[in-house]
Amino acid sequence: MAIILDGKKLRDKIFEDLKAKLDNMPVKPTLAVILAGDEPSSRIYVNNKKKCAEKLGINSIVIEYPAHVTEEELLNKIQELNNDKNITAILVQLPLPEHIDKFKIIDAISPGKDVDGLTTYNSGKLFSGEKPYVYPCTPKGILLLLDEYDIKLEGKHAVVIGRSNLVGKPVAQMLLQRNATVTMCHSHTKNLSDIIKTADIIISAVGKNVVGEKNIIKSDCVIVDVGIFRDESGKVRGDVDFEALSKTAAYISPVPGGVGPMTIASLMLNTVELHK
Ligand code: GUN
Numbered sequence: 001m002a003i004i005l006d007g008k009k010l011r012d013k014i015f016e017d018l019k020a021k022l023d024n025m026p027v028k029p030t031l032a033v034i035l036a037g038d039e040p041s042s043r044i045y046v047n048n049k050k051k052c053a054e055k056l057g058i059n060s061i062v063i064e065y066p067a068h069v070t071e072e073e074l075l076n077k078i079q080e081l082n083n084d085k086n087i088t089a090i091l092v093q094l095p096l097p098e099h100i101d102k103f104k105i106i107d108a109i110s111p112g113k114d115v116d117g118l119t120t121y122n123s124g125k126l127f128s129g130e131k132p133y134v135y136p137c138t139p140k141g142i143l144l145l146l147d148e149y150d151i152k153l154e155g156k157h158a159v160v161i162g163r164s165n166l167v168g169k170p171v172a173q174m175l176l177q178r179n180a181t182v183t184m185c186h187s188h189t190k191n192l193s194d195i196i197k198t199a200d201i202i203i204s205a206v207g208k209n210v211v212g213e214k215n216i217i218k219s220d221c222v223i224v225d226v227g228i229f230r231d232e233s234g235k236v237r238g239d240v241d242f243e244a245l246s247k248t249a250a251y252i253s254p255v256p257g258g259v260g261p262m263t264i265a266s267l268m269l270n271t272v273e274l275h276k
Helices: 007-023 040-056 071-083 102-107 120-127 137-148 168-177 192-197 259-275
Strands: 030-036 059-065 089-092 157-161 181-185 201-204 222-225
Touching (some): 030 040, 030 071, 040 059, 071 089, 120 168, 137 168, 137 222, 137 259, 157 192, 168 181, 181 192
Parallel strands (some): 030 089, 157 181
C-alpha cells in the first residue's frame, strides 16, 4: 500500500508556524482578492482563502464584480490596489468571465504584489531560472509536500500531465530546476500510458480521470493528483483512480486532502513573504 502524501497535516504544521510568526508582526499583511462573475466553485475557493487568512491573522478583503464587469473596471481596481500601501498581495481569482482578457488583467498586478506568481515578470523570472517574488501556489505546495516526505527529485523522471499556466507549466519548470527529467503530457500526447510506465513521479493536473487501474506504473512511483472535480454521482474525485493506484504506487496524494490544502498553505506563505 502506498504512503499517503497528507496535505492537510503539512498545511496544519505550516499554519501553526505562520500563526506564531504573524502574532509577532506589528503590522499584519493584507490579501486582496478580486472575484468576478458567478462561478460557484470560485466563490467557495475565495471564501475558503478569506477564512484561512483571517484565522492566521492576515487581513483579507474580497472585491466582487458581476459577470458583466468591464476590463476597465478591473484594471482601475488593480491600479488602486497597486498604489495602496496597506495592500500586501493581490489575487485575481480565475477563471475570469470570457469577455475579459485574463493576461491583460494579471499583468496589471504589480509583480511585488503578485501573490500567485502569474505575471509575465514573475513567470519570466521562473522560466529563466531566476528568483521570482514568489512561486505559483499549487506548484509550490506540491514541492513542499514532496520535500516533506523526503522524495528526491534529482535525476528522476517526472511526468507532468496538463500544461496550464497555473500548474503544469510552472511545476515543470520548478522540477527542472531541481534537476528532474521532465516530460510534459497533454491532450494531444500519444501513448500516454507508455510514458506513465517510465515515470518515477507523476503529477496530474487535468480535471478528469486520466490515470486508472489499466495503467502500469513503477513500484516506486510517486503520484501527485492535482485534479479535483465531481463525477456523475456527485462524488469529489481526482485525476487518478486512488482505489487502484494506491495499491501499486509508493506514495500517492489523496483528493481531497492532498494538493488542495497545500495550495492554500502556499498562498498564505506567499502573502507573508510579500509583506517582508
Ligand atoms: N483558480 C483555481 N486555482 C487558482 C489559483 O491558484 N489562483 C487563482 N488566481 N485562481 C485560481
